[in-house]
Amino acid sequence: MNLAATAVVNENRTLKARLNPEVLSSSILIVDDQEINLDFMSAMLADVGFSNIRLARDGLSALELIEADPPDLLILDVMMPIMSGIDLCKHLRRDPRLAELPVLVQTGLSTVHDRIEIFGAGATDLILKPINGLELISRVSLHVERKLLIEGLTRSRDRLATELSAARDLQFDLLPSAQEQSALLQRFGLDLASTFSPSSELGGDMWGLLQRSDGGIGVFIADFAGHGVQAAMNTFRLHTLLQDVRQLPGRPGELLTDLNRRLRHLLPVGQFATMTCAAIDPRRQTLSWASAGSPPPLLKLDGEDWKDLASAGLPLGIDDSTAYETHETAFPAGAALVLYSDALSETPTSSGERLEDQGVRNLLRGSEGESNSQAALSTVLAKFQAMLSGPLCDDLTTIIIRNQIHRLGEERPRDAAE
Known part of the structure; x- marks a missing residue:
C-alpha cells in the first residue's frame, strides 16, 4: 500500500x-x-x-x-x-x-x-x-x-414549553377564581376585579383572598424580586405558607410579621418580596392594612380624589426581626381600593418616563365613573397600554375593590349582619 x-x-x-x-x-x-x-x-x-x-x-x-x-x-x-x-x-x-x-x-x-x-x-x-x-x-x-x-x-424546547405551560396553568390556578371574586359581591357587597399579566411564561406576582374571623374578607398582593422560574417558585413557597393561615389575623401586620420571619429562612440569598395585606370589615365599614415595601394602596371615597395610604415597611425576607404596623381607616359605601404591583408605576412609557405614584393616581381618575370594577379596570389598563411603546418587562398585577353595598340596596352584608 x-x-x-x-x-x-x-x-x-x-x-x-x-x-x-x-x-x-x-x-x-x-x-x-x-x-x-x-x-x-x-x-x-x-x-x-x-x-x-x-x-x-x-x-x-x-x-x-x-x-x-x-x-x-x-x-x-x-x-x-x-x-x-x-x-x-x-x-x-x-x-x-x-x-x-x-x-x-x-x-x-x-x-x-x-x-x-x-x-x-x-x-x-x-x-x-x-x-x-x-x-x-x-x-x-x-x-x-x-x-x-x-x-x-x-x-428540548418543545418539552420546556410544555412544562412551562403546565407551570403557568398551575400558577394561575393559585389565584382566586372568577366565581370566588363574584361571590364577594353577593356576600359582602364588595365588587372586585383583577388582572395578572406575567412578563414571561411565569411571573413573580401573586394575589389572593383570606377569610377573617370577624366575618370580613382579606386581600393580599405580593411581588417577588425578578421574574421567570425563580420568582414563580417563590410564589409557590408563599402559597404553601398561606395554606397554614386558615383565617386572617385581626391585624394584617401580624400576618406580614409572621410571613417575613418564615420567608427569611426559605428564600434564596438575595431574594425578597414586597407585599400588602388589606382587611375589609363590611359590618364596621372599615379598612385595615399593612405593607412591606409595596407601592402604596390607593383609596378613593365618594366626592374625594384618590389618595395614597401608608406603605412604609421593609420587604419580606430581608430581616426576620421586622415587625409590620397595621393601619385603619373608614371604607364606607362608594369607597374604592386599588392594589397594584410596581410594573404599573415603574414601567417606562413611550416618552421614556415612569408614571410613579402620582401618574398612577392620574391614570385612575375617571375610572370611578364606570358602572363596576371590571369596567373601571379595563379603562385603566387600556389607558396604560396606550402609553407603552412595547411589551411589559415586569409582571403586572392590579386589583380594584369597590364597596357597592348601597347599590345593592342593603345597609350591610347579610353574612356580616348574621
Missing part, C-alpha cells in the same frame, strides 16, 4: 472513531444517474461506518423514496434524467415536512451563476466533482450532526 492510500485509510479510521453511533446510523439517500458515482460515494461512507445508505438513479425515483421514508440527509446530483436535481430540490422545499432536510448537491458545475442557481433551489451545501472521499465524509458528517443537534434542541 502506497503512502497516499495509507494516509486515506488512517484518516478514515480517525473519522470513524470520531463519529458517534447516532450519526453513523442516520439514513443517507444518494441520487446519481452514474453507477460508478453511486458505488464510490456509498463505499466511502460505508467504510467509515455509515450503515443506512439508500441509492436512486434519477430524481423521480428519489422523490418516491423520500416521500415514503424521508432520509436524514440527501446527496443529490444536478444533471439527471426524468427529474433534475434542481427540480427535485425545489419540489422538496415546497413541502413543509421536508423544508429542513439537509441537501448536499454534488456537481461539476462550478461557475458563480451555477452555484447561485443551486442554492436558490434550496440546497444546503455543495461539493464539486471530482469528489474527494474525505471531503464527502466530512460534509455528510457535519450536516447530519447539525440536523441531529437541531432536532435535539427542538425536542
Whole structure:
C-alpha cells in the first residue's frame, strides 16, 4: 500500500472513531444517474461506518423514496434524467415536512451563476466533482450532526414549553377564581376585579383572598424580586405558607410579621418580596392594612380624589426581626381600593418616563365613573397600554375593590349582619 492510500485509510479510521453511533446510523439517500458515482460515494461512507445508505438513479425515483421514508440527509446530483436535481430540490422545499432536510448537491458545475442557481433551489451545501472521499465524509458528517443537534434542541424546547405551560396553568390556578371574586359581591357587597399579566411564561406576582374571623374578607398582593422560574417558585413557597393561615389575623401586620420571619429562612440569598395585606370589615365599614415595601394602596371615597395610604415597611425576607404596623381607616359605601404591583408605576412609557405614584393616581381618575370594577379596570389598563411603546418587562398585577353595598340596596352584608 502506497503512502497516499495509507494516509486515506488512517484518516478514515480517525473519522470513524470520531463519529458517534447516532450519526453513523442516520439514513443517507444518494441520487446519481452514474453507477460508478453511486458505488464510490456509498463505499466511502460505508467504510467509515455509515450503515443506512439508500441509492436512486434519477430524481423521480428519489422523490418516491423520500416521500415514503424521508432520509436524514440527501446527496443529490444536478444533471439527471426524468427529474433534475434542481427540480427535485425545489419540489422538496415546497413541502413543509421536508423544508429542513439537509441537501448536499454534488456537481461539476462550478461557475458563480451555477452555484447561485443551486442554492436558490434550496440546497444546503455543495461539493464539486471530482469528489474527494474525505471531503464527502466530512460534509455528510457535519450536516447530519447539525440536523441531529437541531432536532435535539427542538425536542428540548418543545418539552420546556410544555412544562412551562403546565407551570403557568398551575400558577394561575393559585389565584382566586372568577366565581370566588363574584361571590364577594353577593356576600359582602364588595365588587372586585383583577388582572395578572406575567412578563414571561411565569411571573413573580401573586394575589389572593383570606377569610377573617370577624366575618370580613382579606386581600393580599405580593411581588417577588425578578421574574421567570425563580420568582414563580417563590410564589409557590408563599402559597404553601398561606395554606397554614386558615383565617386572617385581626391585624394584617401580624400576618406580614409572621410571613417575613418564615420567608427569611426559605428564600434564596438575595431574594425578597414586597407585599400588602388589606382587611375589609363590611359590618364596621372599615379598612385595615399593612405593607412591606409595596407601592402604596390607593383609596378613593365618594366626592374625594384618590389618595395614597401608608406603605412604609421593609420587604419580606430581608430581616426576620421586622415587625409590620397595621393601619385603619373608614371604607364606607362608594369607597374604592386599588392594589397594584410596581410594573404599573415603574414601567417606562413611550416618552421614556415612569408614571410613579402620582401618574398612577392620574391614570385612575375617571375610572370611578364606570358602572363596576371590571369596567373601571379595563379603562385603566387600556389607558396604560396606550402609553407603552412595547411589551411589559415586569409582571403586572392590579386589583380594584369597590364597596357597592348601597347599590345593592342593603345597609350591610347579610353574612356580616348574621
